[in-house]
Amino acid sequence: MPSLMKSVVCLDCGHEMPVEPLPAQCAACGSKWMDVRYDYDAAAGAWRAGLADRTSTLWRYEELLPLADMTAVVSMGEGWTPLTQATNLGRELEHQHIFIKDERQSPTGSFKDRQGTVTVSNLRQRGITECVMASTGNKAAAYAAFCARAGIRLWIFLTSTVPAEKLRELALYGAEVVKITGTYDQAKAVAIDFAARRNLYYDSGADSIPGREAFKTVAFEIAEQLARLEPLGDGRWRAPDWYVQAVSGGIGPLGVWKGFQELKQMGLIDKLPRLALIQTEGCSPMATAWQAGQEKAEPVVPHTRITVLATGDPGRAYTMLRGACQETNGTMIAVSDGEAFRAMRRMARVEGYSMEPAASVAFAGLEKLIADGVIGADETVVVNCSGHTFPAEKHILEDQYVLDLQFGAEATAGHTQLEEGLGAALERLDEQVTTVVVIDDNPQDSRLIRRLLQAHKNYRVFEVNNPLDGLDLVRQRNPDLVVMDLTMPDLDGFALLESFKADSEVAHIPVVVVSAKTLTPADRARLEGRAESLWQKGAFNTRELVEHVVKTLGGDLTDTPDDLAEASAGQVAAASKAALDPDTPEPLRDIVVIDDDRRDARLIRRLLEATGRYRVHEAYDGASGWQTIESENPALVVLDLMLPDTTGEALLERLKANESTRDIPVVVLTAKDVPAAQRGRLLEKIISLFQKANLDRQALVDSVNETLSSG
Numbered sequence: 056m057p058s059l060m061k062s063v064v065c066l067d068c069g070h071e072m073p074v075e076p077l078p079a080q081c082a083a084c085g086s087k088w089m090d091v092r093y094d095y096d097a098a099a100g101a102w103r104a105g106l107a108d109r110t111s112t113l114w115r116y117e118e119l120l121p122l123a124d125m126t127a128v129v130s131m132g133e134g135w136t137p138l139t140q141a142t143n144l145g146r147e148l149e150h151q152h153i154f155i156k157d158e159r160q161s162p163t164g165s166f167k168d169r170q171g172t173v174t175v176s177n178l179r180q181r182g183i184t185e186c187v188m189a190s191t192g193n194k195a196a197a198y199a200a201f202c203a204r205a206g207i208r209l210w211i212f213l214t215s216t217v218p219a220e221k222l223r224e225l226a227l228y229g230a231e232v233v234k235i236t237g238t239y240d241q242a243k244a245v246a247i248d249f250a251a252r253r254n255l256y257y258d259s260g261a262d263s264i265p266g267r268e269a270f271k272t273v274a275f276e277i278a279e280q281l282a283r284l285e286p287l288g289d290g291r292w293r294a295p296d297w298y299v300q301a302v303s304g305g306i307g308p309l310g311v312w313k314g315f316q317e318l319k320q321m322g323l324i325d326k327l328p329r330l331a332l333i334q335t336e337g338c339s340p341m342a343t344a345w346q347a348g349q350e351k352a353e354p355v356v357p358h359t360r361i362t363v364l365a366t367g368d369p370g371r372a373y374t375m376l377r378g379a380c381q382e383t384n385g386t387m388i389a390v391s392d393g394e395a396f397r398a399m400r401r402m403a404r405v406e407g408y409s410m411e412p413a414a415s416v417a418f419a420g421l422e423k424l425i426a427d428g429v430i431g432a433d434e435t436v437v438v439n440c441s442g443h444t445f446p447a448e449k450h451i452l453e454d455q456y457v458l459d460l461q462f463g464a465e466a467t468a469g470h471t472q473l474e475e476g477l478g479a480a481l482e483r484l485d486e487q488v489t490t491v492v493v494i495d496d497n498p499q500d501s502r503l504i505r506r507l508l509q510a511h512k513n514y515r516v517f518e519v520n521n522p523l524d525g526l527d528l529v530r531q532r533n534p535d536l537v538v539m540d541l542t543m544p545d546l547d548g549f550a551l552l553e554s555f556k557a558d559s560e561v562a563h564i565p566v567v568v569v570s571a572k573t574l575t576p577a578d579r580a581r582l583e584g585r586a587e588s589l590w591q592k593g594a595f596n597t598r599e600l601v602e603h604v605v606k607t608l609g610g611d612l613t614d615t616p617d618d619l620a621e622a623s624a625g626q627v628a629a630a631s632k633a634a635l636d637p638d639t640p641e642p643l644r645d646i647v648v649i650d651d652d653r654r655d656a657r658l659i660r661r662l663l664e665a666t667g668r669y670r671v672h673e674a675y676d677g678a679s680g681w682q683t684i685e686s687e688n689p690a691l692v693v694l695d696l697m698l699p700d701t702t703g704e705a706l707l708e709r710l711k712a713n714e715s716t717r718d719i720p721v722v723v724l725t726a727k728d729v730p731a732a733q734r735g736r737l738l739e740k741i742i743s744l745f746q747k748a749n750l751d752r753q754a755l756v757d758s759v760n761e762t763l764s765s766g
């Protein structure tokens with residue numbers, strides 16, 4: 056059935072107007088705030104019969120959308136996004152009825168595509184070929200994509216805080232992008248002026264009829280989908296008890312609110328959900344006015360890193376939403392940027408949902424409202440996950456998150472060279488995936504520690520400057536080591552350390568404490584057994600700290616500046632000496648490593664010698680390898696399969712054929728892909744086989760230890 060629009064009514068003077076064409080302002084009083092009315096009885100009849108055979112886009116609700124000519128629709132699969140139960144989040148928040156309206160799964164990655172398709176279809180129906188708009192980011196992407204599809208020229212005015220990636224995306228769609236250094240409200244003013252002077256169509260904000268009407272479909276979908284997930288049993292649609300959304304200009308929730316009202320009027324749902332509208336503290340004119348019980352919101356100058364939500368002057372949208380919240384006993388609250396970022400990481404970690412900060416504001420609000428008991432444990436909640444991660448902004452995701460492993464040009468040259476290239480790359484990757492989290496509320500200190508470590512090793516070092524984010528990051532990244540401060544706001548280092556050790560997933564991670572605090576005996580007792588080591592800020596030797604970290608991480612100190620390398624050589628010597636000491640029960644056992652890649656041979660030597668139990672001899676080809684075996688009579692041999700003068704298999708045959716060497720256990724380490732049949736034959740003669748490309752160093756050492764302790 057086509058659109059069942061009946062009339063347009065002025066929200067200020069009540070004047071009624073025809074729907075074709077949609078008026079830009081009230082013919083009687085000039086107000087821009089108008090609303091469309093439909094034939095709800097006819098729509099209810101059609102929808103009650105079920106919409107199963109309708110299109111999987113928001114156009115399945117065409118009766119209640121403001122487009123007379125359906126042939127004008129510009130569509131690319133927008134709307135009808137999934138409604139999914141958040142069971143894992145529910146477990147963490149102790150709430151069993153949380154549902155996510157997954158608006159990330161929209162053509163340009165945000166719920167603004169709804170507005171895009173309905174508005175641009177309208178422009179097309181009206182023959183408009185050029186459009187001007189202002190946006191905090193997502194509306195721009197949506198319009199740019201739909202306008203590209205409709206062949207409409209689009210001028211977008213944005214603030215300079217919108218990330219460069221986003222600007223590039225818009226330009227890719229062919230939009231004219233104008234960057235304004237100023238607030239979003241200023242960008243809006245410039246855009247209006249620009250459109251007026253050129254006599255171009257300006258697409259307004261929350262007062263836009265197609266825009267608000269488009270967002271009704273979020274309510275329609277939720278009610279239709281929720282009835283399938285949690286049926287009431289009478290075949291009717293179902294409204295949740297709560298609808299939670301992040302708010303900027305407010306057009307989204309205004310539309311959703313109208314959608315639920317229409318469903319109730321049509322008898323498809325039996326109640327209206329309570330609205331929870333969440334803002335970010337750095338830009339919360341609505342939440343502030345709501346808490347103060349004010350009818351109007353005081354405009355603010357936004358100070359938030361979540362630029363998508365930076366509407367400082369919501370105007371009438373606030374007054375209307377206040378009415379909606381009052382009517383449903385809903386609420387408006389603000390959360391901090393930090394809380395939003397944490398909610399974002401939590402959703403990614405526990406549910407696999409990667410979302411942009413603006414969307415995570417709603418989830419941070421949800422956490423707060425559940426914790427405060429505002430949202431009851433038995434109440435069904437739908438949260439709008441309004442946008443995807445892209446573009447991932449720098450303050451959320453530093454470049455270190457990307458692992459960039461480059462092979463040298465020589466890596467493709469020849470067999471031996473290939474192996475060498477892999478060996479070197481393997482070593483680099485090993486270092487690169489070694490992750491350290493530094494938690495210190497003083498950014499200068501955390502940076503110093505990061506630089507200190509990275510000056511010697513290619514580790515990935517993440518810095519966080521508050522303990523709650525630290526806890527979060529450690530759970531998310533599962534690092535190999537944590538370096539932390541003790542005196543921090545929000546959660547002190549002792550409590551943080553206790554949280555780590557109480558969490559079975561991260562309790563095993565060694566924690567090095569670097570703190571300015573003068574430790575009392577009681578402090579020391581609290582750290583005992585929890586911290587790997589303690590370092591007094593300002594009083595420790597940086598080289599010793601680096602050495603300690605490298606050693607704790609099981610790394611070797613080669614490829615480091617001379618002084619450090621010397622120190623490590625000294626350490627190894629000391630370890631050997633200690634092992635040879637008469638007090639030491641076990642003498643060192645000899646191991647021969649035969650590998651033509653000297654780096655790999657050295658790596659294995661370091662790994663094995665670090666145990667303090669072995670003396671390792673390196674050989675780089677079959678002939679010298681054989682000689683070393685004969686002269687050293689080793690307890691074990693580590694053997695590479697590809698050698699310059701022979702193959703590892705041939706050498707293995709020779710070992711097995713010779714009475715004096717037959718019983719020496721052999722571990723094979725190879726860069727070669729070993730086919731299953733060959734692997735089977737090999738494993739009959741050796742104790743274990745390790746692939747260089749994914750070498751588990753610990754497993755290698757364990758295998759050697761096990762063999763030699765039982766032997």
Ligand SMILES: Cc1ncc(COP(=O)(O)O)c(C=O)c1O
Nearest residue numbers: 193302303304305306307441442
């Ligand atoms: C991802 C996302 N969430 C929430 C909002 C806030 O929506 P509204 O403009 O309806 O207040 C926006 C606005 O751009 C957004 O892009």
Ligand SMILES: [Zn+2]
Nearest residue numbers: 065068081084
């Ligand atoms: Zn009027």
